[in-house]
Amino acid sequence: MPERNVCIIGGGMSLWGVREASIIDMAQEAAKDCFDDVPALKKEDVDGLLFASSYCGRSAFQVNIAPVIAERIGIKPTSMCTRVDTLCAGGSSGIILAAGLIKAGLADVMMVAGGEKLYTPQRWETYYSEMASIDHDWDGAQGMGLPPPFFSMTAQEHMKHYGTTKEQLAAVAVKNRRNGSTNPKGQFQKEVTLEEVMAARPIVPPLGLFDCTPITDGCAAVLLTCEEKAKELSDRPLVYIRGTAQATLHSMSMNWPGEHLADWVHLRTAAKKAYERARVGPDDIDVAQTHDCFTISEIIEMEDLGFCRKGEGGPFVESGQGDFGGKVPVNTDGGLLACGHPFGGTGIRQAREILNQLQGRAIRQVEGAEIGLTHNLSGLNVEHTILIYGREP
Amino acid sequence: MPVPGVPILEGLYPSTLDLYPFEAKEFNRIHQFYENLRQKRFTTTKCKKCGNVPFPPRVVCPQCNSEDLEWVDLPTQGKVLRFTEEVAGVPLGFESPLIHALIDLGVGRKLISRVINCKEGQLKEGDTVKLAVYDVPPMIIEKRGGVMEEAPRVFFAFEPVK
Numbered sequence: 001m002p003e004r005n006v007c008i009i010g011g012g013m014s015l016w017g018v019r020e021a022s023i024i025d026m027a028q029e030a031a032k033d034c035f036d037d038v039p040a041l042k043k044e045d046v047d048g049l050l051f052a053s054s055y056c057g058r059s060a061f062q063v064n065i066a067p068v069i070a071e072r073i074g075i076k077p078t079s080m081c082t083r084v085d086t087l088c089a090g091g092s093s094g095i096i097l098a099a100g101l102i103k104a105g106l107a108d109v110m111m112v113a114g115g116e117k118l119y120t121p122q123r124w125e126t127y128y129s130e131m132a133s134i135d136h137d138w139d140g141a142q143g144m145g146l147p148p149p150f151f152s153m154t155a156q157e158h159m160k161h162y163g164t165t166k167e168q169l170a171a172v173a174v175k176n177r178r179n180g181s182t183n184p185k186g187q188f189q190k191e192v193t194l195e196e197v198m199a200a201r202p203i204v205p206p207l208g209l210f211d212c213t214p215i216t217d218g219c220a221a222v223l224l225t226c227e228e229k230a231k232e233l234s235d236r237p238l239v240y241i242r243g244t245a246q247a248t249l250h251s252m253s254m255n256w257p258g259e260h261l262a263d264w265v266h267l268r269t270a271a272k273k274a275y276e277r278a279r280v281g282p283d284d285i286d287v288a289q290t291h292d293c294f295t296i297s298e299i300i301e302m303e304d305l306g307f308c309r310k311g312e313g314g315p316f317v318e319s320g321q322g323d324f325g326g327k328v329p330v331n332t333d334g335g336l337l338a339c340g341h342p343f344g345g346t347g348i349r350q351a352r353e354i355l356n357q358l359q360g361r362a363i364r365q366v367e368g369a370e371i372g373l374t375h376n377l378s379g380l381n382v383e384h385t386i387l388i389y390g391r392e393p
Numbered sequence: 394m395p396v397p398g399v400p401i402l403e404g405l406y407p408s409t410l411d412l413y414p415f416e417a418k419e420f421n422r423i424h425q426f427y428e429n430l431r432q433k434r435f436t437t438t439k440c441k442k443c444g445n446v447p448f449p450p451r452v453v454c455p456q457c458n459s460e461d462l463e464w465v466d467l468p469t470q471g472k473v474l475r476f477t478e479e480v481a482g483v484p485l486g487f488e489s490p491l492i493h494a495l496i497d498l499g500v501g502r503k504l505i506s507r508v509i510n511c512k513e514g515q516l517k518e519g520d521t522v523k524l525a526v527y528d529v530p531p532m533i534i535e536k537r538g539g540v541m542e543e544a545p546r547v548f549f550a551f552e553p554v555k
Contacts, residue, residue, distance in 0.1 A: 136414070137414035137449070138449055142505070143486070148479065149477040149479050
């Protein structure tokens with residue numbers, strides 16, 4: 001069978017935030033929202049499910065959750081049904097894997113869903129489990145959890161090497177909270193001012209409350225299929241997966257691959273490959289959802305994705321180049337800072353927003369967007385995952 | 394005392410909640426690293442075939458796949474490049490302030506480690522810190538006949554050089 005072009009045809013989300021619900025409840029909400037987005041699709045058309053979740057085995061007594069989700073949402077996959085775990089990039093990993101299966105003819109219509117229930121009945125357990133999600137025996141046992149201290153040092157490095165300011169960090173929070181203020185699915189739907197961000201209580205200086213993504217419960221889902229089937233199932237413009245990459249160059253902090261903590265060589269490695277595979281460059285990207293787990297992350301991502309030169313990420317965000325009307329609008333649905341971050345769900349939320357943008361139906365629409373990019377980093381900044389979507393294959 | 398919500402765990406060791414590595418030789422082929430730590434040595438494995446010195450220690454050389462490895466010493470002092478003092482959100486098992494530092498060991502190696510025996514506001518960039526080895530709770534290993542055996546453990550951090 002020749003290789004097939006792969007399209008994303010629909011997306012959905014549960015409400016994200018502090019939820020009085022289990023992961024299995026929220027997966028049903030997300031899947032329903034996704035099925036509702038593609039009314040012509042029948043559930044028996046779906047022959048594959050990938051479910052991205054890292055904490056399902058730590059937040060509850062359940063591993064191998066994919067068959068549970070398949071049954072509860074009412075599908076009977078016959079090509080593939082499995083869980084994917086890449087922590088913060090799990091959803092994006094799932095989309096890359098599903099695209100590969102469809103491209104190769106090993107599956108036809110795949111749902112990629114994912115998310116987390118992070119608020120356990122006792123708060124200590126959420127923080128405690130975080131030490132399991134990095135290189136546990138070496139970094140986790142040092143009390144490094146999910147990473148405010150690590151990203152504090154990253155911000156210090158960027159400030160030292162490039163003169164980045166706290167106001168420039170704050171500009172990212174203000175923009176993303178503004179973008180998220182009209183997203184009915186996000187955790188925070190309220191804008192914040194520059195003054196509020198600057199005056200917020202410190203978490204790990206220089207990072208304050210609004211510089212950090214919150215802890216979030218939530219799920220998301222998207223549907224992928226081949227080009228021919230996409231034409232049958234949807235009247236909307238086709239959105240293709242054009243190029244992907246996932247780069248892992250190290251795991252333990254001692255083996256950090258860059259010159260310093262603000263030098264993300266693994267992101268540049270992934271970006272180069274994804275751009276080549278998609279046959280585009282950074283100047284071609286009309287809209288991007290990047291991994292703003294912390295405000296400093298978005299600043300470094302602007303540089304290492306090639307949207308501006310190394311060291312100029314601070315002025316780039318401060319002058320609005322990452323906002324509507326700038327060079328490339330980034331995190332148009334609010335990003336992690338406003339939507340929250342249920343790890344396995346995040347890449348799927350980003351894919352859904354890019355789908356909506358390229359089909360001209362986003363809540364905050366980038367006019368005429370034809371090429372979109374999503375990016376995740378995961379763990380203690382050990383992996384970078386990029387997908388590039390386009391209106392042409 | 395029974396564990397609330399899971400009273401069947403009374404007197405049992407829930408190993409999946411153990412913060413520290415399973416260091417005991419029954420569970421770990423790099424057990425020697427922890428034995429060396431007890432002697433205040435910070436060590437790793439060197440490949441006798443290709444000379445590669447990775448960290449963490451290995452049982453197989455990641456460069457040439459040789460299993461012929463020997464233990465070698467790494468520096469036990471370094472310079473603080475960056476550090477953080479975490480006051481809020483400190484995970485269970487750690488005291489506030491939880492201090493982490495990016496430490497340059499020289500010899501082309503940097504690592505992020507906890508800094509202990511250090512007061513809030515005491516540490517400065519450029520300070521010298523040295524290896525600090527401390528006891529952590531033993532693992533409890535179930536032996537034949539249901540006998541519970543304690544395997545003592547140590548772990549490492551760094552501390553200011555007075």
